[in-house]
Amino acid sequence: MLNTAKIDIYKAIAELAYAIAKVDSYVSEEEKKAFFESIERELERNENIFAEQRFKILDNLIQKDVNTAYNHALFLIRQSKQELTEEMLEKITKIAQKVAESEGILPEEKQLLDSFKQEVISIYFQK
Numbered sequence: 001m002l003n004t005a006k007i008d009i010y011k012a013i014a015e016l017a018y019a020i021a022k023v024d025s026y027v028s029e030e031e032k033k034a035f036f037e038s039i040e041r042e043l044e045r046n047e048n049i050f051a052e053q054r055f056k057i058l059d060n061l062i063q064k065d066v067n068t069a070y071n072h073a074l075f076l077i078r079q080s081k082q083e084l085t086e087e088m089l090e091k092i093t094k095i096a097q098k099v100a101e102s103e104g105i106l107p108e109e110k111q112l113l114d115s116f117k118q119e120v121i122s123i124y125f126q127k
Contacts, residue, residue, distance in 0.1 A: 005080035007050050012080070013039070013092050014054035015073035016116060017099045019066045023108045027059050034102035038095040051095075070112060074119055081127050089124060093117060 014035075021031035035055055039048040058064060064072070077084060096116065100109040 002046065002050075003083070005083045006047075008076040008080040009083050009088060009092075010043070010047055010050035011054040012073040012076035013043075013095055014051045014058060015064075015069045015076065016092065016096050017051075018055055018058045018064070019069035019073065020096055020099050020109050020112055022064075022066050022069065023106060023112060028103060030102040031099050032059070034098045035095065038098040042091045042095055066112070070116070073116070074123075077120060078123055081123050084120075084124050084127065086124075089120060092120065 017031075017035045017038075018027065021027040021035070032055075036052065039051045042048075043051065058069065093113075096113055100106075100113055105113075
């Protein structure tokens with residue numbers, strides 16, 4: 001059974017992927033496809049549904065800016081750090097990387113990814 005903290009980690013995955021995709025001001029079909037395929041590959045079905053739903057809400061309804069989505073991803077991870085494992089860090093990074101690579105990594109996307117990796121590793125070791 002999934003607890004709230006774990007669900008928040010899956011939502012954070014969507015927030016981060018959305019932020020990376022939105023760096024160039026819009027979320028392309030290729031980036032969406034890369035996200036959905038990556039969560040299907042990296043997460044269990046009962047897990048990926050939370051990331052999938054959050055991404056769709058962000059893309060279709062909320063449409064946050066890059067910084068807001070990125071900061072909310074970090075907030076959710078900080079709040080749920082007890083559920084953050086080395087395996088989950090690897091999954092988050094793989095999914096974000098696939099979204100960034102879907103149309104070639106822009107310098108801004110690389111900077112956001114690098115920043116996230118540093119932040120999330122710091123959060124992980126503060127547990």
